[in-house]
Amino acid sequence: MSELLSYCPEKLDFSRLVGPSAVVSQALTAGRGVRLGQSAVLSTKVHAFNARSPEHVQIMTNADAGQVFYHRPDTGEVCHLDVFHQCGLVNHKLVARYVCRAVKFYQQMPEVRSVGSQIIYLDLIDIQTAGGGGRITGVLNSGKKRSLRRVHENHVHVALSLPLEHAMCLFYIVAAIEAAIVNAGLELRCNEQISYIDAADSPANLSPYSDQTDSLLTGQMHHIKRD
Secondary structure, three states: OOOOOOOOHHHOOHHHHHHHHHHHHHHHHOOOOEEEOOOEEEEOEEEEEEOOEEEEEEEEEEEEHHHHHHOOOOOOOOEEEEEEEOOOOOOHHHHHHHHHHHHHHHHHOHHHHHHOOOOOOHHHEEEEEOOEEEEOOOOOOEOOOHHHHHHOOOEEEEEEOOOHHHOOHHHHHHHHHHHHHHHOOOOEOOOOEEEEEOHHHOOOOOHHHOEEOOOOOOOOOOOEEOO
16 A cells, blocks of 8 residues: 555654653563553553453563563663554554654654764664564564464554663654554554453463564574574
8 A cells, every 4th residue: 555644754843752761761660661642652561452341451570571572681771662553554664664753853853852872772762563563673574483473463552772861752652653553554452451360360372473583683693593
């Protein structure tokens, strides 16, 4: 599908995002999850949901996203973002293009350049949709396994390493993903509830959803990624 809507990150009001960004930083520091707008859920944990009630997102308190997805030794280093939508196919290459544009725009803003001491590396952002996925700066030919694509028919998955001082950038990333979803002719879906569970209490089996990836979040180019 051709790009029906252009993603315009400049439409976001920087000043209005200062307070919400502080809330996001506090939640991540405390190991909690948080909603970004109505369609996105963010944490540093693995997320789960039941197909019969996708509006209810469960956050697995003892399943760190970096450890589970990338076998990293430390916790709290990888942010896990899910943006929910009507079941359908979202162009993962368009998502990657929009996210790249969002991050570049954010980092070039005078307000960010004057206070930010760290940078956001585009190479450390991975995506997955029902169409495929991979590192947003890569060839985006990963994530083609059928079971992996099917489980992402109702959301766009993002895993990224992000300095907490740039929590505001997450709002720009979510807006970019939502624009790509709308361009796919799909509706956004609201999240109505977040709850916390122990991973041992969840019947979800992640093994069918593994696939090869070019992610750099693991430090190994051909590590197994799970979602």
